[in-house]
Amino acid sequence: xxxxxxPDGPVPIYQQIRDRIVEAIARGRQPAGSxxxxxxxxxxxxxxxxxxxxxxxxxxxxxxxxxxxxxSGAVVRRDAGSGPPDPGWTQDWTGRLRTLLAEAAAQGxxxxxxxxxxxxxxxxxxxxxxxAEA
Amino acid sequence: xxxxxxPDGPVPIYQQIRDRIVEAIARGRQPAGSxxxxxxxxxxxxxxxxxxxxxxxxxxxxxxxxxxxxxSGAVVRRDAGSGPPDPGWTQDWTGRLRTLLAEAAAQGxxxxxxxxxxxxxxxxxxxxxxxAEA
DNA sequence: CATTAGTTCTATAATGTATAGAACAGATAA
DNA sequence: TTATCTGTTCTATACATTATAGAACTAATG
Numbered sequence: 001x002x003x004x005x006x007p008d009g010p011v012p013i014y015q016q017i018r019d020r021i022v023e024a025i026a027r028g029r030q031p032a033g034s035x036x037x038x039x040x041x042x043x044x045x046x047x048x049x050x051x052x053x054x055x056x057x058x059x060x061x062x063x064x065x066x067x068x069x070x071x072s073g074a075v076v077r078r079d080a081g082s083g084p085p086d087p088g089w090t091q092d093w094t095g096r097l098r099t100l101l102a103e104a105a106a107q108g109x110x111x112x113x114x115x116x117x118x119x120x121x122x123x124x125x126x127x128x129x130x131x132a133e134a
Numbered sequence: 135x136x137x138x139x140x141p142d143g144p145v146p147i148y149q150q151i152r153d154r155i156v157e158a159i160a161r162g163r164q165p166a167g168s169x170x171x172x173x174x175x176x177x178x179x180x181x182x183x184x185x186x187x188x189x190x191x192x193x194x195x196x197x198x199x200x201x202x203x204x205x206s207g208a209v210v211r212r213d214a215g216s217g218p219p220d221p222g223w224t225q226d227w228t229g230r231l232r233t234l235l236a237e238a239a240a241q242g243x244x245x246x247x248x249x250x251x252x253x254x255x256x257x258x259x260x261x262x263x264x265x266a267e268a
Numbered sequence: 269c270a271t272t273a274g275t276t277c278t279a280t281a282a283t284g285t286a287t288a289g290a291a292c293a294g295a296t297a298a
Numbered sequence: 299t300t301a302t303c304t305g306t307t308c309t310a311t312a313c314a315t316t317a318t319a320g321a322a323c324t325a326a327t328g
Contacts, residue, residue: 026236102160
């Protein structure tokens, strides 16, 4: 199964679809150029309406991560090796990051634990091989 | 001004109120035991309905960060020095963290830049002084 | 030309958000 | 006691979002 969804959760289905695909891209399971399932097919697989999948794909297109074509279908447009992100996006993302990390600090998580969780998450991602490693 | 709000933004007002207070707690500007403005007063200051503020406060109460009393008002219940967070909360938070960091990786941000942003955010927080520092 | 797959349109039901007003329940102070 | 302050609960309305449903359209491919 490419995607797993919680239909009765608090987060909207189209948002879950978007999130799972973003994670798949970050982990290298969907590199730039790879194809995603057609809207209608994925909708059947997940047991949801095809408009819901369309909304998730369209979100990814707005974020620059997907290219949608008539017959070409949904193709990944960006991944970890596609160059630096848009400055406007970075500013927005930083704000969301600070809110999320602030929540951890307020809940009593230590600074070292927070950093450890961040590094553990990053360890699962597929970054392009750097020229100078040694 | 204790709080600033974007009324026409995509994120709900009650969520913004919750987020700003979480950040204030993490930064030590609202330590455990400190009082927040009364619901009706903050509503006037922000120019929103008092039910909206109530919803934000109630969210923080559900998260264990606020204690709400009849006359005592809204008082911060937890901060960075109140001990380790709930395991169930940690699991949920880790999932949200991974999604957010995956977005950065998919957008082309490097691993070192991501870690740097995390550490920059944490640098603004007020963690309790550790016994062994040297 | 037929097929495929995304796109656009209307429509409906359910849920979430924000506002509004009223009343209630404790706790404190005059 | 009485008045005041504070969170709490209730109904109600208006608007936006979410999810479903069906139909038709557009462009590219075989």
